[in-house]
Structures are given as structure tokens and as C-alpha cells.
Amino acid sequence: MPKPKSTMARVDFLFGGILVWSLVSTTLLIHQFHDNTRLQEQLAASQRATTKVKKYIVNPKAFEQKKKKKKKNGKKKTTKATNGAPKKKNEKKGPNGTQKEKKKKKAESRPVAAAEPAAEPVAKKRGYRGQEFKIVQGATKLSNYTGTTDLLSANEFPFTRSLRDFRASSDFYIYLVESTTDNGEDGSPLQWHEVQWKSLLENWNRNSTFDDIITLSTSLQNENAERAENVMPKKFVIHCLPKTASTTLRKACRRHLWTNCEALELPMKQDPFGFRQIDDFFTAVRYCPEIDHFCVQGGDDMMTIINHEEKAESKQEGEGESPPLHFIHMVPFRNFDSWVESAVKQVFVIDGSCDRIGQLLDHNCLGYREMYMELYPKIALALLTGMGFNANDKGLTGEGKSQHHIVLYNYQDTDVIMAETSRYFGIEPLARTDEQAKANRGEGTCPARISDKFHECHDETLMTQDSIRMLRPERKRRTQEMREMKHALQCLRSGRQIGCQHDEEEDGDSGGDGVSEAVVENVVS
Numbered sequence: 279m280p281k282p283k284s285t286m287a288r289v290d291f292l293f294g295g296i297l298v299w300s301l302v303s304t305t306l307l308i309h310q311f312h313d314n315t316r317l318q319e320q321l322a323a324s325q326r327a328t329t330k331v332k333k334y335i336v337n338p339k340a341f342e343q344k345k346k347k348k349k350k351n352g353k354k355k356t357t358k359a360t361n362g363a364p365k366k367k368n369e370k371k372g373p374n375g376t377q378k379e380k381k382k383k384k385a386e387s388r389p390v391a392a393a394e395p396a397a398e399p400v401a402k403k404r405g406y407r408g409q410e411f412k413i414v415q416g417a418t419k420l421s422n423y424t425g426t427t428d429l430l431s432a433n434e435f436p437f438t439r440s441l442r443d444f445r446a447s448s449d450f451y452i453y454l455v456e457s458t459t460d461n462g463e464d465g466s467p468l469q470w471h472e473v474q475w476k477s478l479l480e481n482w483n484r485n486s487t488f489d490d491i492i493t494l495s496t497s498l499q500n501e502n503a504e505r506a507e508n509v510m511p512k513k514f515v516i517h518c519l520p521k522t523a524s525t526t527l528r529k530a531c532r533r534h535l536w537t538n539c540e541a542l543e544l545p546m547k548q549d550p551f552g553f554r555q556i557d558d559f560f561t562a563v564r565y566c567p568e569i570d571h572f573c574v575q576g577g578d579d580m581m582t583i584i585n586h587e588e589k590a591e592s593k594q595e596g597e598g599e600s601p602p603l604h605f606i607h608m609v610p611f612r613n614f615d616s617w618v619e620s621a622v623k624q625v626f627v628i629d630g631s632c633d634r635i636g637q638l639l640d641h642n643c644l645g646y647r648e649m650y651m652e653l654y655p656k657i658a659l660a661l662l663t664g665m666g667f668n669a670n671d672k673g674l675t676g677e678g679k680s681q682h683h684i685v686l687y688n689y690q691d692t693d694v695i696m697a698e699t700s701r702y703f704g705i706e707p708l709a710r711t712d713e714q715a716k717a718n719r720g721e722g723t724c725p726a727r728i729s730d731k732f733h734e735c736h737d738e739t740l741m742t743q744d745s746i747r748m749l750r751p752e753r754k755r756r757t758q759e760m761r762e763m764k765h766a767l768q769c770l771r772s773g774r775q776i777g778c779q780h781d782e783e784e785d786g787d788s789g790g791d792g793v794s795e796a797v798v799e800n801v802v803s
Contacts, residue, residue, distance in 0.1 A: 413542060413565060432604040432681035434509045434703075435500045436470040441584075441666050441682055442675040447476035447746060450663055453685045454495050456488070457694050468698050471495035475663050479744055482656050484614040484737060488688040491611065510604035510681060512703050513563065515583060516696075517576030517662075518553075519655055520648035521620040522610035522689040524576075525715035527696075528553065530708050531573035539566035556581055560588075563603070570700070571708040576609065577650070577658040579753050583607075584662060584682045585669040602680045606703075607662060608696070610689035611655055614740060618732055621648040623723040624716075632724035634770055639728070641776045643735035644763045651736045652756065657743050659684065664749040 432440075436453055444450045454471040473495035481494055516531065518524035532550040542565050544551045552559030554575050562572065574581050583605060625635050625647050638644040651657055662684055669675050669682075687695045697707040769778040 432510050432683070436472070436498045437604075437606075437681075437683045439472070439683075440675065442670060444666055444670055444675075447479060447663075447744065448474055450475040450666065450746075452478060452659065453683060454492060455685055455687050455695060455699060456492065457691050457698065468695075468702060470498040470500075472498060475659070478656070478659070480741075482740075484733065484740060487613055488611050491686070510602055511567075512570065512604045512606055512705065514571045514606050514608055514700065514705070514708075516571060516573045516608045517610075517658060518573050519576040519610060519658055520653050521617050521624065522612050522655065523692040523711075523714075526711060526713050527692070527708075528573050529713070529715065530710045531571060533710065534571060534708055535562065535566065535569055539569055541565040554578065554581070556583070556586060559583065560586065570705045571696075576655075577653045577661060579652075579661060579749075579756055582665060584665040585672060585674060587672065587674070602678060605680060605682045606699075607682060607684045608699075609655055609659055609662070609684060609686050610692065611686050612689050614654065614656075617654060618649075618729050619723075622729050622732070623719065624648050626722055626724045627719050632728050634767075635724070636728055636731070637770060637776060638763065638766060639731045639735060641766055642759075642762065643731075644759070644766055646763075646767075649732060651739055654740070655686075656740060659686070660743045661749075661752070663744070664746055664752065667746045668749050 439451050451472045452475055454473060456469050456471075458467050458469050471492060473491065477494050478491070482491065516527050518528050528549060531553075532547070535550050536544050536546055539562065542551070542562065550573050552562045553573055559572065559574060559581070562569065574583070584607075622632075622635075626632055628647065629635075635646045635649060638646045645651065652661075666675075666682065675681070685699070687699075693712040696711045700707040766776045769776050772778070
């Protein structure tokens with residue numbers, strides 16, 4: 279029996295020894311942990327102290343010079359951001375100074391009302407084909423504005439009809455204006471007419487003259503000579519079409535906009551700002567209320583002025599919706615045969631031959647330079663009627679919305695019509711519409727087979743083109759035809775036959791933006 283007792287005592291002693299050892303080792307580990315923590319804190323403190331010392335042991339003079347340099351560089355950056363792009367080094371200087379100095383003097387000479395402070399300049403923006411512009415002043419007024427807060431109307435003689443009543447070809451009316459004097463003197467009275475689009479569509483053929491169009495119309499008489507009250511501010515939209523004094527009008531609009539728009543700093547490009555790009559057009563309308571005449575590329579399906587919807591981005595940027603305006607679309611008339619012969623001659627004057635236009639006409643009746651059927655006035659009118667129908671579908675023609683009316687005039691009376699219609703509505707006429715930009719052209723023209731082929735291709739289109747319910751298919755057709763024309767031209771310019779193969783990089787897949795890209799070459803010539 280004593281054996282078990284000694285065994286139990288040994289077990290208890292062993293257990294007690296293990297317990298003591300574990301307590302001692304745990305205590306040592308805790309002390310070690312505290313020592314390590316203390317050492318780490320001391321090490322970190324010494325490093326911070328070293329860093330502070332290093333920071334302030336730099337040469338004080340050198341440190342101050344460095345700070346001054348930073349401040350100077352900051353001021354330079356701020357100045358550049360405020361003043362826009364830096365000046366060009368090799369800017370040409372004329373007798374009156376550089377172009378920028380002239381622009382500055384011109385801006386300073388403009389009378390600025392004290393109640394219309396200029397807005398802060400913003401960064402330059404880029405419009406169509408690299409046309410940079412800068413907003414230098416907010417739009418604060420509307421020209422020919424009555425000042426009333428009541429709902430404005432466009433119902434002023436002769437524009438007694440509205441686009442919102444347009445549901446079919448027989449419902450849509452085109453207005454005609456003619457000068458009642460043979461010599462087109464200033465101050466000559468105007469005669470207004472209206473004609474159904476359906477009647478124009480069915481009767482305007484290749485032999486029609488402006489007098490023939492007048493016989494299709496109904497004469498309008500103004501029984502009340504007084505101007506209507508509470509009318510919308512009017513803006514003339516001049517649709518420039520080849521061989522109808524378009525070069526003269528385009529130059530007049532370009533000079534007018536560049537000289538008189540106070541809020542935008544515009545480049546002096548060949549075309550007026552907004553001529554080919556719808557967003558640029560409405561930018562000019564919004565920021566240049568003192569401008570009442572705007573020129574646009576006629577026949578371009580991308581110039582959707584009538585059925586334009588403002589982008590959501592413009593509203594988010596705080597620009598808000600533009601006030602309702604009354605747009606008067608001026609479209610020229612020219613006899614079809616005369617228009618074709620003039621366009622053929624222009625191609626010959628530019629190219630010196632008719633080989634290219636002949637091959638393009640033989641290949642699916644493709645257009646070239648001025649010789650696009652889409653640029654003839656009747657087809658341009660068809661496009662505008664389609665846009666009017668589309669605007670109704672979108673609900674863009676109701677009360678409180680901008681209103682649109684289309685006026686057809688004889689291109690031979692361009693100067694007097696532009697002047698007298700402006701005066702009729704109390705607007706300052708557009709200057710320099712009496713110039714004749716292409717009155718003197720070289721001798722010679724293409725052989726008769728070129729104009730005959732054009733008529734063979736398009737005489738039927740002249741009598742049937744109606745885009746009222748075909749706006750989307752028409753745009754798709756134009757895009758496909760433009761793509762085909764570009765490919766054909768690339769083949770001809772490279773000395774190969776139409777239908778040649780091109781690399782993807784050379785040919786591209788742009789598809790164009792309607793007629794606008796193709797006719798850039800036209801107006802340049």
C-alpha cells in the first residue's frame with residue numbers, strides 16, 4: 279500500500295513543477311513583448327526626429343528660391359488658362375497689327391451696354407471640321423423682340439398657316455415671294471403667294487419657270503397693314519444651293535456672323551460657323567441674338583433645323599432650352615435645265631475635263647461636285663417637308679415651340695428679295711448680297727452627252743421625290759450612295775477603274791454625314 283502513496287506524491291510534484299515552469303515562461307514572454315514594443319516606439323521616435331532635422335537643415339536661401347519659382351510657375355499656368363491658347367510664334371503682322379490685335383480693336387470698338395456685363399471667358403470649344411470657337415460673352419438680348427412676357431406667335435402675314443396642321447401633302451403650304459418691279463430696285467413692293475406642296479410636286483418639271491410656279495399658287499393680300507403684336511423674333515435661314523448665288527450668300531453670312539456676333543470668338547473660315555453642323559448652328563443662334571441671317575448647306579439631311587431636338591447634355595450644362603423663334607427658311611428657285619447646264623459647266627471649269635463626271639454618271643448615276651440631284655431646289659424642298667412631317671410626329675410644332683415657314687424665291691432676284699423681305703419684317707438687311715462671285719467663268723463646257731445622261735438618271739426623280747413619310751429611308755439611301763461615290767472617286771483618283779479594291783485603312787468606314795461631306799468640294803470651287 280505505501281507504493282501508491284509515493285506514486286501519487288510524485289505525480290503531484292511533477293504537475294506542480296510543470297505549472298510553475300509555465301507561469302515563469304509566460305511571465306518572461308510578457309516582459310519580452312513589452313520590451314520589444316518599447317524598443318519599436320523608441321526607434322520610430324528617433325526616425326521622426328531624424329526626418330525633422332533633415333528637413334530643416336537645407337540651405338534656407340535655396341529653399342526660399344525654390345518656393346518663389348513654384349509661385350511664378352503657378353501664376354503662368356493660371357494666366358494661360360484664362361487667356362486661352364498661347365500665341366503663335368510666326369504670326370503674320372500687317373500694317374494694322376496682327377489678326378488678334380485687329381480682332382481686339384474691333385471688339386473694343388463695339389458699343390456694350392452697361393447693363394449687359396460680359397460673362398467670364400470659358401475654354402475654347404471645337405465645332406465642325408476643326409472650327410474652334412470661344413464663348414466670350416453670355417447672350418443677354420433678342421433682336422426684334424417685343425419685350426412682352428405673353429405667349430409669342432408666328433401668325434403674322436403672310437405666315438397664317440402652321441406646321442402643326444400638316445398631315446398630308448395637300449395640307450402643307452410653301453410661300454412664294456416675288457418683286458413686283460422688273461429692274462429689282464431697292465424699296466420695290468413684294469407680292470406674296472402660297473402653294474400646296476402636292477401641287478408643286480406634281481407640276482414642277484424640267485421646263486418650269488418661276489412664273490409657272492406662280493400660276494400654281496394663290497395670291498395673298500394683307501388687309502391689315504399694321505404689324506402684329508407679340509410676334510416671335512424672326513431668324514432668316516438661307517439654304518445655299520449650288521448655281522443659285524450660293525457663294526455670294528455664303529460669303530455675306532460669314533462676314534456678318536464673324537463681324538457682328540459679340541458673344542462668340544469665331545475663326546475666319548471659308549464657311550459661316552454652323553453652315554454644315556447642326557450643333558454649331560444652334561450655338562450661333564443661342565449666343566448671337568444680334569444675328570438675324572444664317573446660311574446653311576441646303577439639301578443636307580443632317581441640317582435638321584425644323585425637327586431638331588436639343589441634346590440632354592446642353593440642358594445638364596445649364597444652357598437650358600432656347601427661347602422660341604420664328605425661322606423663315608429661304609429656298610431659291612431655278613429652272614432645272616438651266617441649273618443642270620450651269621452645274622456641268624462648273625465641273626468643266628474646275629476639272630478641265632468631263633472624264634470623271636462621265637464615268638460616275640455611267641456607274642449607277644453617281645453625283646459629283648455641284649451635280650448632285652439632292653442639291654436641286656425642288657429636292658431640297660422635299661427634304662424640308664419631310665422634316666416638317668417628322669417634327670409633327672415628335673410634337674415639336676405646338677404652342678411655345680419654335681415655328682418654321684418655307685419661302686421660295688427666284689434666284690435671279692436674290693439681292694432685292696433678301697433686302698426687301700428683311701425690311702418687310704423690320705430687320706436690317708444682310709449686306710453684300712449684290713455681289714456676283716462666279717459671274718465670270720472660263721470658256722468651254724462638257725459635251726451634251728453629260729447633261730443628257732444626268733437628265734436620263736434624274737428626270738423621273740424630279741417628278742416623284744416626296745420625303746413626307748420617307749425621311750428615314752431617304753437618309754439611309756443617301757448614306758449608301760455617298761459611301762459608293764467615295765469609293766468610286768478613290769479608284770478614279772488613283773488611276774484605276776471604278777470598282778477597284780482598297781485597303782480598309784484607305785477606304786475607311788465613315789459612310790459620310792449625308793450630302794455635307796460630298797459638297798465640301800463644291801463650295802470650295
